Amino acid sequence: MEDYFSDDDYYYSDRDSLDGLENEDSGPQWASKGPTSKVITKESLLAAQREDLRRVMELLSIRVHHARTLLIHYRWDVEKLFAVFVEKGKASLFAEAGVSIVEHQDLDVRPPQTVMCDICIEDLPSGETTKMDCGHCFCNNCWTEHFIVKINDGQSKRIKCMAHKCNAICDESVVRNLVSKTNPDLAEKFDRFLLESYIEDNKRVKWCPSTPHCGNAIRVEDDQFCEVECSCGVQFCFGCSLEAHSPCSCLMWELWVKKCRDESETVNWITVHTKPCPKCHKPVEKNGGCNLVSCICGQAFW
Amino acid sequence: MIDFARVQKELQECGKDVEGSGIRVAPKSDATLARLVGTIPGPIGTPYEGGVFQIDITLPDGYPFEPPKMQFSTKVWHPNISSQSGAICLDILKDQWSPALTLKTALLSVQALLSAPEPDDPQDAVVAKQYLKDYQTFISTARYWTETFAKTSSRGIEEKVQKLVEMGFPEAQARTTLESVGGDENLALEKLCSG
Numbered sequence: 001m002e003d004y005f006s007d008d009d010y011y012y013s014d015r016d017s018l019d020g021l022e023n024e025d026s027g028p029q030w031a032s033k034g035p036t037s038k039v040i041t042k043e044s045l046l047a048a049q050r051e052d053l054r055r056v057m058e059l060l061s062i063r064v065h066h067a068r069t070l071l072i073h074y075r076w077d078v079e080k081l082f083a084v085f086v087e088k089g090k091a092s093l094f095a096e097a098g099v100s101i102v103e104h105q106d107l108d109v110r111p112p113q114t115v116m117c118d119i120c121i122e123d124l125p126s127g128e129t130t131k132m133d134c135g136h137c138f139c140n141n142c143w144t145e146h147f148i149v150k151i152n153d154g155q156s157k158r159i160k161c162m163a164h165k166c167n168a169i170c171d172e173s174v175v176r177n178l179v180s181k182t183n184p185d186l187a188e189k190f191d192r193f194l195l196e197s198y199i200e201d202n203k204r205v206k207w208c209p210s211t212p213h214c215g216n217a218i219r220v221e222d223d224q225f226c227e228v229e230c231s232c233g234v235q236f237c238f239g240c241s242l243e244a245h246s247p248c249s250c251l252m253w254e255l256w257v258k259k260c261r262d263e264s265e266t267v268n269w270i271t272v273h274t275k276p277c278p279k280c281h282k283p284v285e286k287n288g289g290c291n292l293v294s295c296i297c298g299q300a301f302w
Numbered sequence: 303m304i305d306f307a308r309v310q311k312e313l314q315e316c317g318k319d320v321e322g323s324g325i326r327v328a329p330k331s332d333a334t335l336a337r338l339v340g341t342i343p344g345p346i347g348t349p350y351e352g353g354v355f356q357i358d359i360t361l362p363d364g365y366p367f368e369p370p371k372m373q374f375s376t377k378v379w380h381p382n383i384s385s386q387s388g389a390i391c392l393d394i395l396k397d398q399w400s401p402a403l404t405l406k407t408a409l410l411s412v413q414a415l416l417s418a419p420e421p422d423d424p425q426d427a428v429v430a431k432q433y434l435k436d437y438q439t440f441i442s443t444a445r446y447w448t449e450t451f452a453k454t455s456s457r458g459i460e461e462k463v464q465k466l467v468e469m470g471f472p473e474a475q476a477r478t479t480l481e482s483v484g485g486d487e488n489l490a491l492e493k494l495c496s497g
């Protein structure tokens with residue numbers, strides 16, 4: 001997936017624009033292709049993502065990183081998210097996704113001069129520490145190390161707080177700020193992961209399967225999988241990302257393609273060594289003899 | 303880039319409470335803090351009672367931001383521990399690790415695992431099957447393994463001390479070193495030589 005973005009020039013590195021969503025007026029610039037699908041170009045990716053973020057921010061009066069955490073959890077399905085909100089209420093909507101918006105009343109007017117960081121076990125001036133939304137406070141060096149490990153591990157979208165059993169997702173602006181001080185390249189990678197999440201975690205959006213990649217993604221407007229055409233000319237099945245194959249079903253087509261390529265060994269290896277993640281359906285490699293595996297999407301399963 | 307300052311503090315902290323917890327952590331040799339040996343007493347009321355279990359600990363470069371690698375070096379019969387390799391299936395040693403946990407808290411969790419096996423998520427399928435289908439046999443096998451592999455009789459220790467003294471090490475030093483590595487002669491010798 002790194003290949004899609006080997007050229008960085010399209011990418012909006014303007015950090016302020018990510019935070020200042022309220023001032024952004026231009027919606028996604030769709031290049032319309034038929035009534036049920038739309039092409040999202042590299043240039044309109046950020047705008048399309050912003051649009052969904054803004055809807056959630058406005059409805060729930062929350063900040064951007066909370067909206068993003070919710071949307072990633074609900075796979076960028078705004079309607080589903082709103083339905084859960086109406087049905088179960090704000091508290092359980094937030095809790096499920098690892099969003100904690102707690103008012104921390106600091107009873108002591110003056111914050112303490114030094115804070116003991118439980119990770120490096122050092123006393124530090126409180127100015128060198130950061131308290132996350134959940135209330136857990138650790139030193140900036142430790143937060144930075146934690147973020148670097150998680151970003152390199154492919155977990156940018158769901159970086160959890162360092163406290164044991166704390167389910168809160170870290171504030172993306174804190175991650176961006178701290179990481180960019182020591183590793184500006186990694187901070188950009190982090191932003192790119194967040195941006196790509198709009199496509200990779202979105203059940204209605206898929207990358208165009210063209211090689212070399214045209215840079216576009218396709219969004220469908222309903223849950224019905226259909227054959228779509230990208231502005232680069234490639235036609236593909238939205239259900240399986242393979243070439244258009246109607247009226248043959250996706251499963252039959254997949255089996256046919258596998259049979260044709262005679263990749264039986266590869267297929268065998270995948271069934272023996274991986275399990276599909278129940279949440280995002282990517283194959284996840286089993287490690288060792290134990291059956292507990294965890295997917296980069298955050299789901300652990302047996 | 304292991305945070306050795308923190309590891310040092312952890313070792314000190316753990317050393318203060320050996321009487322209370324029975325949990326020990328010591329470097330395998332004086333050369334590095336990246337390889338350690340943990341020792342946990344078998345929980346009372348389990349087939350592991352009376353045994354002393356050694357766990358090999360390897361700290362990854364990213365410690366404490368990445369979990370320590372732990373593996374039993376004492377053979378143990380348990381559904382979530384490989385009877386062959388000593389590999390442990392425990393969530394906090396994988397994706398549930400948090401940098402706020404320590405070697406001691408991780409070892410306490412391993413000890414808790416000895417008390418409460420989870421046969422539905424087996425590391426060792428043979429043991430798990432026995433646990434579910436023939437619990438009595440499981441208990442006696444686990445007890446037998448504890449007797450055979452996890453108990454060093456006091457007489458055994460004296461013999462080992464004597465052997466090390468004959469090799470030219472002072473008796474007190476030989477004894478404390480042996481104790482610090484849970485009675486493993488080879489480890490003690492390695493430590494004494496490197497020290």
Ligand SMILES: [Zn+2]
Binds near residue numbers: 117118138139143
């Ligand atoms: Zn710290």
Ligand SMILES: [Zn+2]
Binds near residue numbers: 134136162167168
């Ligand atoms: Zn927290």
Ligand SMILES: [Zn+2]
Binds near residue numbers: 210214230233
């Ligand atoms: Zn295309």
Ligand SMILES: [Zn+2]
Binds near residue numbers: 237239242245249250
């Ligand atoms: Zn298809």
Ligand SMILES: [Zn+2]
Binds near residue numbers: 277281282295
């Ligand atoms: Zn997944």
Ligand SMILES: [Zn+2]
Binds near residue numbers: 290292392423424
């Ligand atoms: Zn497991």
